[in-house]
Amino acid sequence: MLKFGQFILRSFLNIIVLLSTWTISEWYFDVNFWISSLLAICSYFPSNYIIKNIQQFRYLKKVGLSRSEFKHIQSQLDEAQSELRNLNRYYTKVRSISTFKQMLEMNRLAKRIVNIVNKNPKKFYHAEQFFYAHLHSASELTEKYALLSSQPIKSSDVHLALQETRETLEDLNNIMQEDLHSVLATDIEELKMELDFAQLSTSQKQTSATLRGDSK
Numbered sequence: 001m002l003k004f005g006q007f008i009l010r011s012f013l014n015i016i017v018l019l020s021t022w023t024i025s026e027w028y029f030d031v032n033f034w035i036s037s038l039l040a041i042c043s044y045f046p047s048n049y050i051i052k053n054i055q056q057f058r059y060l061k062k063v064g065l066s067r068s069e070f071k072h073i074q075s076q077l078d079e080a081q082s083e084l085r086n087l088n089r090y091y092t093k094v095r096s097i098s099t100f101k102q103m104l105e106m107n108r109l110a111k112r113i114v115n116i117v118n119k120n121p122k123k124f125y126h127a128e129q130f131f132y133a134h135l136h137s138a139s140e141l142t143e144k145y146a147l148l149s150s151q152p153i154k155s156s157d158v159h160l161a162l163q164e165t166r167e168t169l170e171d172l173n174n175i176m177q178e179d180l181h182s183v184l185a186t187d188i189e190e191l192k193m194e195l196d197f198a199q200l201s202t203s204q205k206q207t208s209a210t211l212r213g214d215s216k
Contacts, residue, residue, distance in 0.1 A: 006055050006059075009055075010048065010051045010052060010055060013047070013051055014044050014047050014048050014051065017043055017044070017047040018040045018041070018043055018044050018047070019040070021036075021039055021040040021043040022036050022037060022039070022040035025039050025040070056070075063120070063121055063122050064122060065121060065122060070121065073117070073121045073124045074121075076124065076131045076132075077114065077117065077118055077121075077131075079131070080110075080114045080131055080135055081114065083110075083135045083136055083138075083139040084107070084110055084111060084114065084135075084139075086139045086142070086143060087103070087106075087107050087110065087138065087139050087142055088107065090142045090143045090145075090146040091103035091104065091106075091107055091142050091146070093146040093149075093150060094142075094145065094146055094149055095149055095150075096149065099145070099149075099166055099169075102166070102169060102170060102173060103142055103169065105173060106138055106169065106172065106173045106176060109173070109176045109177060109179075109180055110130075110135055110138065110176060112180055113127055113130055113176070113179055113180055113183055116183050116184070117131075117183065123183050123186075126182045126183050126185065126186070127179045127180075127182055127183045129179070130176065130179040134172060134175055134176055134179060135176075137172060138169070138172050138176070141165055141168060141169055141172070142169070144165065145162065145165045145166070145169070148161055148162055148165070149162060
């Protein structure tokens with residue numbers, strides 16, 4: 001979850017440490033070129049470890065998470081990415097246009113939720129059931145539906161199973177919409193507060209301007 005910019009900064013600092021180690025070894029301590037190069041390369045690993053931990057500490061402090069919470073959320077995001085790949089692999093094999101659209105919408109909802117939590121990991125707690133149950137169920141049902149729908153011979157039992165699966169997927173689609181709403185709920189509330197504050201400020205300025213005009 002550490003941003004790409006942090007990776008670039010860390011890499012830049014590591015290069016500075018590497019070059020500084022080589023320069024000090026070579027020029028100040030008159031160490032052999034190859035040994036200086038080896039020391040410089042070896043300095044990269046502890047440097048990278050220390051800088052990465054500092055970045056992670058500052059990041060966790062900013063988002064208000066403990067290290068154990070961060071690791072748990074990261075593992076859930078990794079699993080979610082695996083489930084998303086499974087969704088992508090199977091929903092494109094569905095032959096029914098209406099079901100394909102349904103699964104496409106569900107896939108978009110799932111990606112949206114995962115991306116939001118990836119950017120703001122604390123929002124994970126607003127959609128825990130999505131990660132623990134809903135996404136996994138959607139992935140399994142999509143795989144089973146794709147398998148059944150690809151069979152050349154469809155008995156009444158298969159048709160019934162497909163119909164029940166479509167209905168369950170529709171329910172899951174609605175549930176995942178609620179998951180997305182839960183993830184966005186705090187942002188919506190904050191936006192409403194900002195709008196109320198902006199409207200109040202505008203109203204006060206207009207009132208002040210009117211009073212000044214009347215006083216003249």
